Amino acid sequence: MKPDDLGVHPRTSSVHAVMRDDPGPTAEECLGRTTHFREDMRHGGGSCHAVSDMLSRIGDKWTLVVVSYLGEGPMRFNEMRREIGNISQKMLTVTLRNLERDGFVTRTVTPTRPPQVEYALTEMGHCLLVPVTGLARWTLDNIARIEAARADYDDRDGAAAGK
Amino acid sequence: MKPDDLGVHPRTSSVHAVMRDDPGPTAEECLGRTTHFREDMRHGGGSCHAVSDMLSRIGDKWTLVVVSYLGEGPMRFNEMRREIGNISQKMLTVTLRNLERDGFVTRTVTPTRPPQVEYALTEMGHCLLVPVTGLARWTLDNIARIEAARADYDDRDGAAAGK
DNA sequence: CGGCATCCTGCGGGATACTG
């Protein structure tokens, strides 16, 4: 039963495994080493790929977009759908569900004639925007350099192996 | 020709399109609105999905891991392969190639009998670690809350729709 | 209106085998 069932939480189950027992190499496995990271990572006791996991979460196609829209204030489903424009209702649903599950947004159903559902960022949701914005700022500040590096790289192998 | 060819740069081409002309909705499309983001995003002139793009880049399965390992110092190919352990040589190659292309790592070939190739983080590579570490720290600081929220959510729908 | 369920496709990414 439930063949597809909208892929909500089956994938993020890995974090559970790491956080609970996980007898083997906790800190030494994934992001294990690295001075920079280590220094900042001996907080949670060595949960390493939890960070990669988080980045994959917010790094997916829609999460950040949705969060940023909600950052301005609560919105309803189709309102977001229209504003964002190119998102499918499936992905909006899935994204919102995952965000709700992680405690980043709240879902409030107002049972009117045509039912209204309002989504809003939680405190933690807003909180998340802070470091994310930091990375966003960095990206925008350095996008030119990255662009240049890419063009340079593409030139070289384009000229060499081009044909 | 080149049927698979290791997927290096074909995907990141989207950024180019955005940065150059792109007559349509630049800032208004993707992360367009959002006070928080907007405030911090009128830097680059409204490149919005460049940020999502960047997050997808570093949010992939291995980029962050590789970068963090290199953050400790230069390493050779199989050295990394051994240290990381569970990465395939294909993904190591692809990840390193992309990082090199973006200007985050340098690739130095020392033509000895068995050739040596050393990878090292560039200044920009190290620079990238700063905001990323910020997000990593936040994740580790809040992973417990996220965990709790998830467990809570799973309980409720587990008890309700449980069967 | 706000979903869930199904089909289908692309591509991320692992395993394997072959070169220089």
Added chain:
DNA sequence: CAGTATCCCGCAGGATGCCG
């Protein structure tokens, strides 16, 4: 040692259709 080239599979994610 450091890759490159293939094959193959799973899953993110788009399109469509149905339901309260």
